[in-house]
Amino acid sequence: MDGAWWPSSCDAAAELPGLIAAVDRLLGRVTLRIGLHGDVWQNIPRRIPARGRQVRIGWFRHTDPRVITLSFAAGEPVVLLIVPSGTAAGAAEATLKLTAQDIGGMSIDAILTLAHLPADPAPRATADGSARWEDEGGSIIGQAARPSTGRPTTSE
Template sequence: MTPTLFSQSAPLSASSAIPRADSALRLILHPVPNRRAVVDGAWWPYSRNAAAELPGLVAAADRLLDRVTLRVGVHGDTWQSLTRRIPARGRQIRVSWSRHTDPRLIILSFATGDPVVLLIIPPGTAVGTAEATLRLAAQDTAGLTPDDILTLADLPSGPRRA
């Protein structure tokens, strides 16, 4: 499969073979969840400011997945301005953080279906490298670790938790 990155005309349905993407938010999701894969997509935030970045991520994920996000799980040391709740379409989303999770991942939980795990591309990453990482994360990543994905995209693997 050759994914189309940031396709504005691509259908956003779960049955599509084209990755679902939001170019303004720099988010891409694998079209069909694979529970053997370590990530379901990738997100390239503009900053590490949780109050500024997470509401947009939740809104885009809700729209692309046609689900309602209930909770966001992050590594506590990775984000600034981290609060227990963030606004999202007339409701408050619970934000949970831990120092025992992988700081390179973010987890979105829903009322129905499995959670979605996204690889975080560090803000300030060069455009070409970030786009390569987004494309790679939209492919079948079964058998790859976050380190593998980042290395294949020429990004340093960075800090991790066991």
């Protein structure tokens, strides 16, 4: 984990341009590709325009839904923990501060536990309206289900 990001929404087309610009500026590198979990985001474009180039967006279902990966022409990719957009400010800020420290070797679950955030990925709603954990298939009792985004939408 190289840091954290707290987007304002789950709308990839709206949120990714700001992330790309900030990472390019802060690291002095040029983001070429972003990988994210396809079920967590809405309105996922195939490409995002950024400073004279198109950043390719790849969506996957086999990656951890709690992270986003930015790749560059040279060097290691950057992996950011995603602080869910609906997170309370105090918990989100704690997560951002924690990931700004040396967290080498800490698991995502450990980071989220220290920041007082749920360690499990958010449940998704199934076709029948019940919530299920993505990795287990078990029901969630007593929690509101997050609507499934289904297949990502694209715009070019």
